[in-house]
Amino acid sequence: MYKILGADQREYGPVTADQLRQWITEGRANSQTMIQGPDSTEWKPLSSFAEFAGVMPAAAAAPVVGAPTSYAGIGGAQPKVPTYLWQSIVVTACCCLPFGIAAIVFAAQVNSKLAAGDVQGAMDSSRKAKMWCWIAFGLGVVSNLAFVAMSFFAKSFER
Amino acid sequence: MRARRQHLIYAAVLAGLCLGVFLLYFFPPAETRFYPRCIFHAVTGLECPGCGSLRAAHSVLHGDFLTAFRLNPLLFVLLPLGGLAWVAYRPAGLNAIPAKWIWALLGLIIAFGVLRNLPLAPFNYFKP
Numbered sequence: 001m002y003k004i005l006g007a008d009q010r011e012y013g014p015v016t017a018d019q020l021r022q023w024i025t026e027g028r029a030n031s032q033t034m035i036q037g038p039d040s041t042e043w044k045p046l047s048s049f050a051e052f053a054g055v056m057p058a059a060a061a062a063p064v065v066g067a068p069t070s071y072a073g074i075g076g077a078q079p080k081v082p083t084y085l086w087q088s089i090v091v092t093a094c095c096c097l098p099f100g101i102a103a104i105v106f107a108a109q110v111n112s113k114l115a116a117g118d119v120q121g122a123m124d125s126s127r128k129a130k131m132w133c134w135i136a137f138g139l140g141v142v143s144n145l146a147f148v149a150m151s152f153f154a155k156s157f158e159r
Numbered sequence: 160m161r162a163r164r165q166h167l168i169y170a171a172v173l174a175g176l177c178l179g180v181f182l183l184y185f186f187p188p189a190e191t192r193f194y195p196r197c198i199f200h201a202v203t204g205l206e207c208p209g210c211g212s213l214r215a216a217h218s219v220l221h222g223d224f225l226t227a228f229r230l231n232p233l234l235f236v237l238l239p240l241g242g243l244a245w246v247a248y249r250p251a252g253l254n255a256i257p258a259k260w261i262w263a264l265l266g267l268i269i270a271f272g273v274l275r276n277l278p279l280a281p282f283n284y285f286k287p
Contacts, residue, residue, distance in 0.1 A: 040171070043231055062204075075213070080252050080254055081254060082253075083253045083254065083256075085256070085261065086241070089237070089264075089268075092208065092268060093197060093207075093208055093211065093212060093233075093237075093268075094195070094197075094209055094212070095195070095197065095199075096198065096199065097199045097208070099209045101265065101268075101269070104261065104264070104265045105265065107261060108258045108261035108262050108265065109258070110254070111253075111254055111256055111257065111258040111261065112258030114254050115258065132259025139198070140195065140198065143196075143198040143201075144195045144196060144198075147196050147201070151192060
């Protein structure tokens, strides 16, 4: 049994050697993907496992500098990164136009980065989308409370 | 435990929705003080893309769809679109929505916000 470390820094497996061979042929793992072998707790690149040398595509067998380490979606487990899309549309329409728009921009970035395989970047954008949603929401609540207070005082000054 | 919490959330949302419908039906937003206000409108005097939504909801509840459409036509585009997206992307998750569609949506919202503030013939018809 083998364990695989995805580009998203998550562990996948344990899987059988056959399953891992299939992932290699599907391009989900390459020579630089970190693997934990059977009876071992040490992470080593896939290229150092002799049993998979035969399945490795010719181009990937020689380590290419700057090649993508591996796929995020090993084992078909594409990580979900929250976009906060509907929340950002709601805050845009309901209270705070500029901050809501910033949130929608980051929501779009989550999906474009994820589509490009940049899971870390997508998570970063997701955090920013969340932040702007909360800022917009908080500002809406605070300003409305201020409105209520202001109209209350304006009334008490009237004679 | 988790299912129970989810049920509580659904119940709270449903209760909030019922309260909202009740208030919106009996208290017209144009003449009532307690509704939330748009700070963008209060600060700039401009109509934001969401302005008129509450009044439109009030009109819809009274069956006046034309007035609702005049108050905020964007709602009549976004709500069906949202429903469609929910049906189409619920199995795969929101991450499956191509980024270019989100950019297009953002463009639509901004364009509507600009156009509805123009003092020109077809657009000022929609000014709430």
